[in-house]
Amino acid sequence: MTSLTERAEQAANGEQPTPAVSKALPYAAPPAGQPLPEFNFEENPDYPTPEMVPVHIAWLRVRHDVRFVAKSDQHKEKNRDTGQTYVKYNFRGVESALNAFGPATLRHGISIFAVDMTTSYRDTTSSRNSKMREATLLTTWQIMGPMGDSLPLLKSAGESLDSGDKGTAKAQSLALRALLFNTGMIPTGDPEPEADHVERGEAPQRTALDYRDEIINPKTSPGRLEQISYELRNARMLHIKVANENGDEETLDALGMRHYQERTGGGQ
Known part of the structure; x- marks a missing residue:
């Protein structure tokens, strides 16, 4: 391997610099269009091999591991008269979903991909007459198992209200949360209110x-x-x-x- 100084001198003299080779890479990248080399999990104890089972069995095992997710997140508001903050309701946010499903999907070799998204937006106002932007997002998901097979494509929707530029990101998070909790059929025992709650003011409804x-x-x-x-x-x-x-x-x-x-x- 040549040093950075040596490569700079070669370039200054009009020579083709000797390419640097990173010792961190376990293999050289294959030419474009060729498949990636096989990766032997058994030689890498940090990446244990999931059991090679069909995707519907792997997803069932994920559900078995998750079982139950409580409403541990809190939506807080401040009392206008006293200034004190109080908990208005509890909910399950996207972080609760990821914390529950992340380790389980890794353990059983499940990968989840968003393969298509359809968005729409409209302007509205909150109950305090603040200008808001409503984002609605319909996402198509692919759930792939350890053997490379997939469940039928699934859809979930997310909706958010935001006064800045975070509306789409919030809607994406809510769509993912809906996919994990609904497809996983993870119970709480209580109906879930919206995590990002904004009271809507008077807005024209489409006819x-x-x-x-x-x-x-x-x-x-x-x-x-x-x-x-x-x-x-x-x-x-x-x-x-x-x-x-x-x-x-x-x-x-x-x-x-x-x-x-x-x-x-x-x-x-």
Whole structure:
């Protein structure tokens, strides 16, 4: 290996510097397009080998290890009159989810990847008339097991309100938390309130006709149609009938599904 000074002198003399080789690397990187070399876990005691079982068995073992996660996180607020801080409610945050699932997924060779994200934003206000930005994110996840096989793709949604630039990051964290707790079926015994709680002020709610116009718009992507279905379900508007592009009455649910199938080829 040449020193930094020697390589600098070679470059100053117009010579091609001798490449430095790091002793920390266990192997040289393969040429582009070629698979990575096999990694022998047995020769690396710091990285124990997970048992080679199908992904659904590995995920079941993760659930068996986690079992229960209590609501140990606290949402605190300050009393406007006394100035004293009090605990308004307890919840399970994303850190609780990662602390519970992180070691278990490593132990059983489970990897979790976000393979697709669809986002939407709107401006709103809090109950104190502060300007807020609402971020809604629908994420598609891949859960891969130690043998390289995967569970069917899963979806989860996250929503947040923020006055700065952290809305998307918060929504991503909430989507991951929802995936881990819901797919893991980890109980608490109590309904979970929102971790990042902001009281909403008066904000205009989208109408059925507004959603109708967005659904039939040919520029609306299939991913956005999926998200509209999620929004309509939360607003309990799926059953509302509207006049479709042909003038016939159709529920928003049926209208959205039909256009989604037409744009993805599912209706052919």
